[in-house]
Amino acid sequence: MSKETEINENKKDSINSINWYPGHMTKAKRMMEENIKLVDLVIEIIDARAPLSSRNPDIDKLSANKFRLVLMNKSDMADKAENEKWCRYFESKGIKCVLINSRTGYGIKNLDNIIKEVCKDKIERDRKRGILKRSIKCMIxxxxxxxxxxxxxxxxxxxxxxxxxxxxxxxxxxxISVKNDFELLDTPGILWPKFDDKRTGIVLALIGSVNDDILQFEDLSFMLIDILKNKYPGALNAKLSIDENLDNIDILSEYARLRNLVKTGGELDLTRASKMLTDEFRNNKLGFFTLDYIPE
Ligand SMILES: Nc1nc2c(ncn2[C@@H]2O[C@H](COP(=O)(O)OP(=O)(O)OP(=O)(O)O)[C@@H](O)[C@H]2O)c(=O)[nH]1
Ligand SMILES: [Mg+2]
Incomplete structure (x- = not known):
């Protein structure tokens, strides 16, 4: 097997089994386990485009016995009609959830009060002990x-x-301290050792949370086309005038034709087409979509 084929086979394996947990994440997780005892509140940031897939189950274990807050970030990039519904879904599970956009500050101005509300038992405990001005320590x-x-x-x-x-x-x-009120611990992003299904891994790759180096873009574009066809029927047709009744491979070929992606010799370049379609999704050129389904 040539070196290149071997690398491609390895890439294919990694995206098929989605078993991707580099050593630095083991180290980061250990650091978080060591520091969890220092914090009052765990603030979990998730991506509004994939509110379920972007929740790491390991974080639940890590945060047991801590106050919790979920922030649905990048709300500007997701389906606006679904943002609120997702927040209500999390709140129905007893998890306080706030929609935010960290680039513009949307949703963040009133967060001081929300954090204090979530941690009110701790503040009350401190007050009874005569401690009035202790900052709330949050792990992000x-x-x-x-x-x-x-x-x-x-x-x-x-x-x-x-x-x-x-x-x-x-x-x-x-x-990092915020006035005298909070201290925030920034941590490296961590995934979990094995995804339950291929879909989760690919959705995480689509939103840019998995390193591009290990990806087969064809896998991503086919999954993206599938999700758009099923969850947002008409969207591909409206943006690209492509017939959605075609097979995924034919849709990708149509897209390659539309974007003039041809190899020398005239053959359509489906690898570049896959990458470009993925990038157009990531840059909201195709529209604003939330890839996960709210559980029944
Ligand atoms: N549109 C939009 N972009 C955002 C938002 N929040 C962050 N970004 C962008 O997302 C990218 C990643 O942001 P980071 O803050 O580095 O993400 P992180 O979670 O700290 O990433 P790691 O440290 O790699 O785990 C950057 O390009 C940000 O500008 C948001 O609410 N909306
Ligand atoms: Mg970071």
Missing amino acids: VGIPNVGKSTFINSISRKSAAKTGNKPGVTKGKQW
């Missing part, structure tokens, strides 16, 4: 690239945390 957690560091910069009005549009930007822990 979530999968890679959901906007943890951007959120911290927004709420603290500082540019203290490094951000970037790829997974794995934050490497270690960093405490």
